Amino acid sequence: MALIHQATIHPTKLELLAEWLPSRSWYTAPAGEPTRVAAYRFDDPAGAVGIETLLVRVGDGPVHQVPLTYRDAPLDGADEWLLRTTEHSVLGKRWVYDAVGDPVYAAALAGAVLGNTGQAELMVEVEGRLVRRDVDMTIVSSAPRGAEVPAVGAIENVVQGDPTLIVTNTVELAVVRRLGADAVPTDAVLTGAVLTGTWPGQETPVPLASATLR
Template sequence: MALLHRARLHPAKLELLAAWLPGRRWYRGPSSADVLRVAGFRFDDPDGAVGIETMLVGAGAGPVHQVPLTYRDAPLPGADDWLVGTAEHTVLGRRWVYDGCGDPAYASALVSAILTGGGQAEEFFESDGVREVRAPSMTVTGSGTPGTAVPPVQVIRRVVEDALTTIVTDTVELTVVRRPGSGHGDLPGATLTGTWPGQPSPLPLAYVSMR
């Protein structure tokens, strides 16, 4: 389960993305339009140290883009190339925001969800001991089977940025579909698919194959 805070982030996530997205080779959209959130989901970090959120966003008349983000309370060593920016959280303090494709915490959570047939974490607020669940804005499902052994991901060895971003880790190879539904075709391997308002049929969001 993902605990949320009733807090503000400055600059806001979409402000960070508006400055960062136009520099990505896989981005297709105007460089000056406001970035709007279409939907999103979260994964749990088993250690409870890293926030892991995937956002589907759009700008102007451009396509929907998938942007996995991780939120950390300190810089991730060796990940400067994947830093989206820093922001001040009114509850948690300074957060370092990374493109999840360069963060082992995201890769590990994604592999687990896909291979075990998992989905997104339930999101909730807690106030005075009362839990308030937030309704999901989309649904994701892995194609694997519950109980499947999941290889640990500790190191990201290489990332190839493109419309199909490849993440090569020490144990698996992941592919993240940056523009879901843009006609990339099916890839081999287990799959994470998603649906959201306006997209009722599942679309591939990511693939995993063993190295």
């Protein structure tokens, strides 16, 4: 379950991405503040790290996939993955990371792809009670639901590009950056189990990520 707080964030997530995205080699849209197309979240079993993947676009440009993690303290040895910090009106100071460098995200993505565990249930607190919030996109894996997923430890290497490759001790993950008709050809790079997604305006499933055992 992901608890969504009714809060203000400064700077906002989209303001952060407006600064950060143009510096990425895989980003192919004009500079500018992106709009949110859709999003999905994963659970951190420890309940400590927020894991959210945003689908955004600038103007009529392509839809880009941007996984982020939110932490209440810096992640050791991960300065290169830090976008910057934000002030959350409920949770206080938050460190926002490019999730491809965060081992908690790698483990969650491996579970979603190899175990077909789906996305987190969204709950929002309203007048002291938790209310379910509808998700705004659907994700599904080609792997059997409930398949065994190996433990994922430290990230050994990240290869930037489209897709971005995350190499761990047990699993190699690929995260597609440009989605749908604007994606790079994926048949040669996405192997193993594949995670696909749909959202309003994109009813045909498109590849989001893949995972293979090492």
